[in-house]
Amino acid sequence: MKLLKVVPTVLKHIKRAPIRSSLTLGGIAVAMFLFVMVESMRIGVKEATEMTANETTLVVYRENRYCPFSSKLPQYYEQRIDDIDGVSSVVPIQIHVSNCGASLDVVTFRGIPRDSIEHAIAKDGTIVGGTLDDWKHRGDGAIVGKGLAARRGIKVGDRFSAAGIDVFVAAIQETDEAQDKNVALVQLPFLQESARKGGTGTIVTQFNVEVDDASYLDSVASRIDETFAHDEHPTATFPEKAFVGRAARDIVQLSEVAGILAWGALAAVFALVANAVILAVRDRVKDHAVFQTLGFTGWLIGWMVMIEGAAIALIGGLLGGAAAYTTVKLGHFTMTMEGVNIELSTKPSAAIIGIAISLGLGIFAAVVPAIRLARTDIASCFRAV
Amino acid sequence: MTLIKCKQITKHYYRGSEQITPLKGLDLEIQRGSFVALMGPSGSGKTTLLNLLAGIDTVSEGELIIDNEQIHNFSKNKLASWRADHIGYIFQLYNLVPVLTAYENVEIPLLLHSINRNERHERVSDALENVGIADRYNHYPRQLSGGQEQRVAIARAIVSNPTILLADEPTGDLDRETGTAIMDLLKSLQEKQGQTIVMVTHDPQTTKWADTVLHLEKGQLIEQEVRS
Structure with a gap:
């Protein structure tokens, strides 16, 4: 129960440092927007070109x-x-x-x-x-x-x-x-x-x-x-999805390159959360010492740091993911090449995966600062201020 | 009735390779419901003793028994949990959390107790009322004067109804008039609620509210003055 009771306090810390929080959340949201857009493209390409077991359509084209x-x-x-x-x-x-x-x-x-x-x-x-x-x-x-x-x-x-x-x-x-x-x-x-x-x-x-x-x-x-x-x-005959993959080979290659952008976006999320958490921990050394004096264990304070990292990443991920999903859903983006169409996936899976990854990265980025803080004794916290 | 018993307490710590011993074989007893002032020059071990009593630090040698519990044997986590139940701590510089309102600062210790939100609200309101700052419950520390901040800090210290109230120079950063008001408040807590208070002070004027004054020097008790 203690673990849940401290969550509102953590959220107040985020809410009441509006400039820092907005900058961090904005950065994460932009990175996750990019990630979800790229993933929507990649999923769209995969769905359009990946053969499934029940394909029964062939396309006969001029060789x-x-x-x-x-x-x-x-x-x-x-x-x-x-x-x-x-x-x-x-x-x-x-x-x-x-x-x-x-x-x-x-x-x-x-x-x-x-x-x-x-x-x-x-x-x-x-x-x-x-x-x-x-x-x-x-x-x-x-x-x-x-x-x-x-x-x-x-x-x-x-x-x-x-x-x-x-x-x-x-x-x-x-x-x-x-x-x-x-x-x-x-x-x-x-x-x-x-x-x-x-x-x-x-x-x-x-x-x-x-x-x-x-x-x-x-x-x-x-x-x-x-x-x-x-x-x-003479003809060249392909299963329909292989035909799409062949015709839209440039788009397929482009989506593979875009995958690097997606990794970059994830790295940006990790760096932003880690930076926000480390700055917050440094700023609140005295507050954490006070919390410990009032009876909070080091691990409970470490948990609060983890929640902060997770909350920042989750909120940023939700903002970016929702914005990207809405953009794709309303934009009806279809990449067409040589007469075949590859649509950016409008399924929510890309946004859901993005938000989940953002949350995971937030927790991961906060682990080390949380453990270090949990192991710090009160006296050294007070000495540090 | 004895609440705190220190038996041959010694505390060492290291500053680089140098061993520092702020307390050397201290023997001391403090009665339940008393108001004790700890006095002594810098380095006499006052704050170290206060930190040991608060469970913030641990003894190197000797026994520390509080309310019949041998807290010198407690683990770090058990000490934290014990602190939440038994100790209220008042800092010289208030140490309120700046992004939380007065109400929210006072509420912090109650988050560690198994009580529902309504009871929490009732206890926080009572504590703020007791220290005369109920009308400022929604203010942030930056919106309060020094005296008001210290009242909020006292409310935070008493809200969980601790066994002992520890105060580290509670008037050290306040003007004389505000300091007097704070000392009156602490005294009234002792008298009305039977609170045991241990206060570190440099100011001989503030000892007039205490019923026992302990003089420490070089880590040992050199004089015990009982006033009532």
Whole structure:
């Protein structure tokens, strides 16, 4: 009980040294903001590129091509792919992007045959505004991912234009899949005609292939590439997440480098808490001697120092973590490269991990000063002032 | 009735390689409910004796028995717990915690006791009332005069109803008038609440409130003057 009863006293010490506390908390909050933003990016990259056991989607692309503008495959490949054993469905897709390089605000159009739209909707996707019928009945209709809709302030019934394509928003799709929540699905002939780049009518960018079972992914991918190896347009087939990783390799590398920033942010938190605790302990040598004279044990005073370190780190971590989470949640940041989307993770896990690490660092930074103080006798504390 | 019994107490400590012995084989008895003034020149061992009685320091040789407990055998942690229950300490320079209000300073010792918040509030309020500073409960030390700070320090010392009140030159930093008021307050605590008080002082004027004056010199008791 004593351990809990002294907590308000520790918090008063933090609250009533407002300048020092605000500077320390501000530093920790900024460092944790940086850490959580970087972690959100890293988690987003991991989720977009890491294969899971139940993946059943393959992406068939033009061999040695990396950008949707240069990947051109004949639409008639659809039937030949569909004939391969283990394939359950094939959707030819034309992709048109407003920017082929890495960017935070790219609009990606996916042209889908009208009858294949049910296969093109994300597995977890739901239509939250408008209907699929509205889309089917309008040649220029678009089903807009909720992320893109939020980023651009688009709602059903609006028109919007990007990359020279002008569409009517027929429906909004809600999904957790980054590749689907940031695209606009339009009818394939409409996109082929509207884009008019690199041929029309019978040319698509890629095929999305669903296989019957996850264990067939590799064998079906090999069969597809073997089938077209000696054609005019040879293919390169990848599981969807491997395809994303390949297309967005620069972003993947960037996220790995950003990991160093995250470590730097943690080091900053440790240094800030350690500095704050050491200064506080030095400033309060006399107070601690008084506390001991009143009957506090050295270990109870050490505990108070630990609580102070933990509280500073926790409050700073909460401020920075919450700010970063809110920024990511409201910002709908999506890094797009060569037509694939990698979204900063909006799950609270990055913020929760950041806050927990900050708390751990706070306790760790306070351990040595706390132990040293706990072992100091009262007389030497009084002599020190 | 004897409350404090010192038997052949010796205290050594080292300053570098030099051994210092502020108390040498001191024998002393202090009665429960008495007001004792410890006098003597600098280096006579007054403060060392006060620290030993407070359990802040430990004896090197001899026995120190307080309220029938042999505190010379206590561990550091047990001494701390014993201090919380039995000792109230008043410093010359008040030593209030600057970021806490008068109320919160007085509340500190009660955090070590198993009492709920309501009882804590009642006891802190009573202590502040007893020392005549209840209207300043929400003030920080920097907002109080020296005399008021010392009253808060006395409230802090008595709030847990300790067996012994120890005071290290409690009027040493105060003007004569304020010092007199503080001594009157200590005396009233002794008379009304039966508090045992041991006070270190350099000022012969303040000994007039004490009923026993002990003169120390070179770590030994050289004179004991009983006034009542």
